[in-house]
Amino acid sequence: MGWFPAPSGVHVTPRLPTALVAATALALALPATAAAQPTTPRIHDVQGSTRLSPLAGQVVAGVPGVVTAVRAFGSARGFWFADPEPDADAATSEGLFVFTGATTPDVAVGDAVQVGGTVAEFRPTASGETPETTPNQSITQLTGATWTVTAQGRPLPPAEVLAPGTVPATYATAGTDEDAPLDPAASALDFYESREGMVLRVQDARVVGRTDEFDGLWVTTEPDRNPTARGGTLYASYDDPNGGRLKVESLVPRAEQPFPVADVGDRLAGTTEGPLDYTRFGGYVLQATTLGEHVPGGLTRETAAPAAPGQLSVGTYNVENLFAGDDPAEFARLATGVVTNMAAPDVIALEEIQDNSGPADDGIVAADATLRRFVEAIVAAGGPRYDFRLVDPEDQADGGQPGGNIRVAFLFDPARVAFVDRPGATPTTAVRAVPAAGGAALSISPGRVAPTDPAWDASRKPLAGEFSVAGHTVFVIANHFASKGGDQPLHSRTQPPLRSSEEQRGRQAAVLRGFVDELLAVDPRAEVVVLGDLNDYAFSPSVQTLTAGGALRALIDTLPPEERYGYVFDGNSQALDHVLVSPAVTDPGYDVVHINAEFADQASDHDPQVVRFVPGAGAR
Missing domain, CATH: 2.40.50 (OB fold (Dihydrolipoamide Acetyltransferase, E2P))
Known part of the structure; x- marks a missing residue:
């Protein structure tokens, strides 16, 4: 958004007639006492050579410049002006914002002005933050401002061109000292x-x-x-x-x-x-x-290859808070993605399936109506009639949108794969790996992985399912790790930014890896597919925990580097969703199916993924 709220406690001077503005500015410039006399700096003096103005809190008057832009809408209106006579210091900015609140300033681009006001550092905050606790940097501005227009139609200082090589390759230097000299x-x-x-x-x-x-x-x-x-x-x-x-x-x-x-x-x-x-x-x-x-660049939505004869296809899709009451068009778009773009995988791990009443905080946890609506939409789109399995969470225990009770769930095509049902699942019952004839099995199926472990507090619990394909057992574990909420942004005033949420995902990865190790200890040839929204990068500690020692391999790493993404945030294409497989899963075909993240018009903010392999090909 292109605005920010008025800082708490700042008095905003209403727009005044030009003559009165000039008179007020003149009165401001006349010292009633020596202590009250405002300084008369230039813009680069106000901005200073650090992140914080050396004049913060002081009253200034007669700051000269030319108006370069006006914000005439929103609750943070004002104008920018620039000094046509810059200093020789590359660390000091020659532009400054004049904050006028909800009042449109009576100036035009090209006006020569002399501005007075209080130098302030405004630090935008999110809900629950204060200027002291937010990681955001601050904006130097003038508040309670008055100004005199001394001329009109003046040429603007030339814009600085950001050409390749202009912005340094290093993003930030380490530290938290906002008074440290800038080195542009x-x-x-x-x-x-x-x-x-x-x-x-x-x-x-x-x-x-x-x-x-x-x-x-x-x-x-x-x-x-x-x-x-x-x-x-x-x-x-x-x-x-x-x-x-x-x-x-x-x-x-x-x-x-x-x-x-x-x-x-x-x-x-x-x-x-x-x-x-x-x-x-x-x-x-x-x-x-x-x-x-x-x-337009002509970007088109991708389509995954269908499973070849003898192959099993397994997909993952974060459907972004889907619930039974969503618009039918939303279900239809997601269903088209499953049928057309993902080529109707035999098994799909879904993330962000909400309960039947969605964000209504009414104690409902069941999501059968949500999943039935999705299945019907897939059928209407020309896809198979999927069956589904899940374990409903306890109310308000798994994080996400309040009242929504998001969870992971399985869809599967019963014409191509059989789900092995074993009773006993509850929200708090842990699934175990147990010996079975010729290999391993799950003690309950579907079953949640270590659901009472503190690693999953206020977060989605992994769901393990046992599938039978042409006489071969395949274990699929659906995941949605803890979100990145609470992490400091890349542009944080603290560098490197603190990634506090990474600690919980690290513990989640360790618990999940422990369960995979249990399966492989029972049967080293077990075919295991771990997939879903891990909310972390391939180079992150949590994913590295999952892949350490070769127990699992992240298929995102098998793609050319320029294709290793399925999510776009703040202009960075990145990988948060993953498919990982055990060594017995051989020669997998793998696609990140780009249908959402890069597009202004999207059904979800995540791209789905699909893996295809022949069960049993490397297991025996």
Whole structure:
């Protein structure tokens, strides 16, 4: 979103007639006492050479500049102005935002102004945060402002062009000291902070993050840095968050210029420019006064290969809080994804299946109506009549949207695979690996993996199911690990950012790996498929725990690097969903089916995945 709320306790001066503004500014400049006399700095003096203004809390007057942009909508209106006579210090910004609250400022682009007000550091916060506890950086601005327009139609200071190589390859330097001197040549975050409020320009920018619901998209200023095969930017390491990513919003009202509805790989041809802002929704944001022409890149939705004769196909799909009361069109779109794009896998692990009443907090935990509606939608889309298995959670025990009771569940095609049912499952009963004739079996099927272990507190429990395919046993374990909620963003004022949620996923991975080890201890030739939304990257400690020693291998690593993603966040294409298989699963065919994450129009925010293999081919 292109706005932020008024900081608590800030008095916003209503818009005044120009003459009164000038008189007020003059009165502000006249010292009633020596102690009350405001300083008369230039913009670079206000911004300073660190993240925080050296004049924060002080009253200033007569700060000169030229208006470069106006925000005339929302609750955080105001204008940016820039100094046409910059200093020689690359660490000091020459642009500054003047905050006027809900009042549209009576200025126009090109006005020469002298501005007075209080220098403030505004730090945007999320729910439950305070300016002291939020990881977000701050915006230097003038509040309670008054100004004098001294001339009109002045030329604007030239925009700085962000060409390849302009933004440093290093994203951030370690530390938490906001008073440390900025080094814009050393890191991307220092570079952007040193340009806060200044007009920046990108030319022929490639879109790397689709248009969201709030009219924002992401472009890259480094098109050759970690490109994906379909036009995005790959997030492949904690050490390289891709500093060339930049969010773009618009200061032009929709009625004058609708915001482009763009997919990954599209372009904003020509010039996109505007002042550099900062919000908690992505960090540094280009507030465009000029938007390049939207040029579609022709991105198409992918289709997985169907299972070959003798193969079993197993898929995973996060269906994003699906419940029985959702719009039929939502069910139809997801069903088309299953039938057409995933090629109707024999077994599907579903994540984010909500109870029958969805977000209503009414004590209902059953999800049979949700799954029946989904099955009927799949049939209507030309797919098989799936059966389903699940274990309902305890009310409010598994996290997710309050009242929704999300859980994982299995769909399976009974014409191609048999589910081995063993009774005894409850929300708190743990499934065990037990010996069976010729191999291993599950003590209960379906059954939850260690559901009372603290690793799963307020999180979804894995669901293990035993399937029989042409006389061969295949174990499938559906997962939805703890979310990344609470982690600090990449643009955090603390570097490297703290990933607090990683600790719980690490414990979850250890518990899940322990269960897989139990299965393989009973039968080292067991065919095990572990899949779902692990909410973590292939290079993360949790996934590394699962793959350590070769007990499981992550199939995302078998793809070319430019294809290792199925989710896009803040312009970074990344892998959160995974399929992992035991050594007995040989020659698997594997697809990440790109149908959602890169598109402005999407049925879910995750792309599904499918693996195909011949049961028994490597097990005996």
